[in-house]
Amino acid sequence: MSLNTSEYFSLTSDSWTGFIADAQSRLSGSPRLLILALCNIPLIAVALNVLWQLIAPRDPSLPPVVFHWLPFIGSAPSYGNDPLKFFFECREKYGEVFTFILFGRKVTVTLGPKGNNFVLGGKSLSLSAEDAYTHLTTPVFGKDVVYDVPNEVFMEQKKFVKVGLSTENLRAYVGMIDQEVQEFLRRDASFQVFQKNATEEWGSFDVLKVLSEITILTASRTLQGKEIRDSLDKHFADLFSDLDGGFTPINFLFPNLPLESYRKRDVAHAKMSQFYQDILRKRKETGSEYEHDMMAALMNQAYRNGRPLPDHEIAHIMIALLMAGQHTSSATGSWTLLHLAEKPEVADAIYREQVEHFGSGDGHFRTMTYEDIKKLPVLDSIIRETLRLHPPIHSIMRKVREEVIVPPTLSAPSENRTFVVPKGYYVLACPAVAQVDPRIWRNADTWDPTRWSDPEGAAAKAFTEYNDEHGEKVDFGFGLVSKGTDSPYQPFGAGRHRCIGEQFAYLQLGTLIATLIRSLEFRLPGPFPAHNYHTMITLPKDPRIVQYRRRHHD
Template sequence: MAFNGTSIPLAHEYLAKAQSFISETPTSRLALLTAVNIPVLVILANVLWQLLAPRDSSKPPVVFHWIPFFGSAAGYGDDPLNFFFSCREKYGDVFTFILFGRKVTVTLGAKGNNFVLGGKSTAFSAEDAYTHFTTPVFGKDVVYDVPNELFMEQKKFVKVGLSMENFRTYVGMIEEEVEDFLRSDPAFRVFQDNDINEWGSFDVTTVLAEITILTASRTLQGKEVRDNLDKSFSGLYNDLDGGFTPINFLFPNLPLESYRKRDRAQKKMSDFYVKIIENRRNGDGDHAQDMIAALMNQKYRDGRSLKDHEIAHIMIALLMAGQHTSSASGSWTLLRLASRPDIAEALYQEQVKHFATPDGKLRSLSYDELRELPLLDAVIRETLRLHPPIHSIMRKVRHDAAVPATLGAPSKDGTYIVPKGHFVLACPAVSQTDPLVWKNALTWDPARWSDPEGVAQQAYDTYTDVNGEKIDYGFGAVSKGTESPYQPFGAGRHRCIGEQFAYLQLGTIIVTIIRNMELRLTDRFPDNNYHTMITMPKKPRTISYRRRKFD
């Protein structure tokens, strides 16, 4: 509006009143008013911008959020699956949400998983998305701290140590470790008293965390690591684990003591592994069956051997990543079995059928026999369907990427464009619990895996590429699996190469526990705790147990 003869005096009058108000108002009150009003105005401006500004039809719709920068962090962080399903109802299978300043485009469903996880590394970068988070924990020059092609070589080295020959020796080791734990840990006092009538209880996550690190160290990690699982090593592990949280992912450089503890622990643990490697190079014993031995014998394509610190950091990565995922999966499996005593009993009877001896006891099983237990396999698959360890998988976009129109409502040009610098996100946990795909999607039902023509088996066949369509990303031919709605171990070039070991470890732990005790759920089935990097059960997560009576 242009000033005229009348408006000029009015403007002066308003200005004079404002100056008078400011001069007469105490500084503290002005500061308070400013502190209250500025955030309100910022939120109001953010809301008006979302409601009134014209939307760029070439980009996915942005999820409405009240607070700029913070965005949808609360809804996503508290319950990502509910957040994603709610967003799908409003925006379709493709949408963008704001996460502490990051612009994250989500593509849901099996096609969405394929778009992100099947994308080329030159377009969607895992290392750009995760190196700030993993490198301080794992260490330099490994995993996401190196270019993708070098990481693929390192995965190939690890795969050498995950041989069938080694697996066949691991089953007995894991079984022995679990039985020793049951005979010695205070949580199983009732079991140790050999009372078949009294019930005891244990926190399932605490117990599985200890069992998984014991069994992994006995097998993959090596004798020296297992022999050093004392309070000092546990302290280092806990300090390092303290740097493996969502806050470290979102804010990698905070001046907090937990960050400093993480860095000190990483250095000490790295030195610990390097010392083991140096001793072995000097002829300290024969350790042919563990991962360190396998890595010490590998060479990159350019002919150079792995440096000691690279081996050390790969071992730390295996320890940290494997510990979290196996502990979570084992916890959820035991909780599910405790909530369904009928299935737990059927699982026990499956062992009786295969492994009973004339005196009524159960003999030890072999790796090949472990793979021939259909109910055990169904229990593990169904648990991983409902409780995949990782719900979200992100990649950073290296150049503008076109989203196929088949994934959602396209722009006027036929596709959405995700700009360079944004993130893309796949959520296999959504496709694994999608009621449009699975009957009674949220019901834990191992029987769904026994139907050879059912959705579950079809999804599994696609995941494992049953027709033999394997791809070599640089670490050997593997199943791509990116188009399956069932992806418990990821898919594509970053599919977990420890998948078979995880099945071996988890299966042997479950078999050994079930053959020794009955389980019951003490409280209602626990909710998901999404405030950790790996989806764990919330407290209370107590299981009651009783020593099994042998006939």
């Protein structure tokens, strides 16, 4: 068949006319098509992500990856809502070692005491804390301290802080904390029933709100110094709140968002840093001495190379101590009071213990001392048990600087496999899992302080391992400390990053709980609060109301 030129152009013209008409028809519905296409993109992405996990070849040297529906986001919803439940479920499917996706990050988890030891006892050249956390901590704490410096410099800074936590200072702090708590009860609006001297009427308060206020008051009176304690007004509270707003999971995951909270954080840090530096300058000008506070101890420190500790570093260390200590102590204090309100018989045991050691029998007590705190085993056991069930931090991360080998002893017993964690991954230890592991602890989910008085029980063994009572101490650069990385109980971390404020935290918590129990009885009007894992520190969810009344003295 042949076509002449006129026929060809006629057919071609008709074809183009039809094509243009068809195109116009399609374009007239383009908004709907566009919306439909945009709606389908996430579904396609999910489908491709699932398909890739099912059919893509997997490197057998890498830990198994937790199945996840959402690309990039990965397992973030499950991990963020309840990390312990997520980890226990993953352990059942994948063993003690696995990798999950957290907003694009590949995070390899190593569970159990051996897994904790792998991460927390690892070499800092391979597993870096500063690479994991500096984007979160530096804007809040400040430059040139903590994770904004090489690890060996941070270890020296911990040594400086340790000087301020001498036994002499701790002895002086007990009376200060006791006095602050009693003064708080006499003046705070939450305790009007107590102030009316009513012995039958019950009042109530938000336990986290009250413990947060008491914690910052007692910390400022002791570690922070007189000037900071005298400056605790609304302006300081607002600065602290704005700075605290930069210490959240979203700041860890997305450090550079153009949000108002980020701007407020930066402004608050600049003002608070200047506030501390002004105090330092005045102290130097007047020659004033404050022998029991941390600032005085830091002013006399110098690095090994002879460089004195500059004012801005002292200021930033003070901010770090204020922020970190306030969060952990207020959370633990809140959980402790909630448990005591739920079990008043345990609170009564703490009261009777104090009557026995420094009470007069008529409701009066002599001033509590540092030595008294050491002689209260019931009080000690309730703090240990609260920290076991409610450690302030559930996950501890390090960023992998160079490829590391996970030994076969960490994988599932049936597999006994060696894994490789590549450079650029994160590794994660979760001491909180080991602390409630039913394979280790009897009635693991039950708050039972008596477990700590059993010399043959799991608690006593774990505590011995944590303090390396029969082992060799290690010096990471800030003095000899217990490594503690093999223990299933690690409430203050372990290894080179073990919290040096551990003794102060026990002292602060013990003193304020003992003082509250001497004055008040507590009860819990509702169900025990669940964990809120959406914050950096694990807090009790609302409602967290505790009722109180003035204690009846026998």
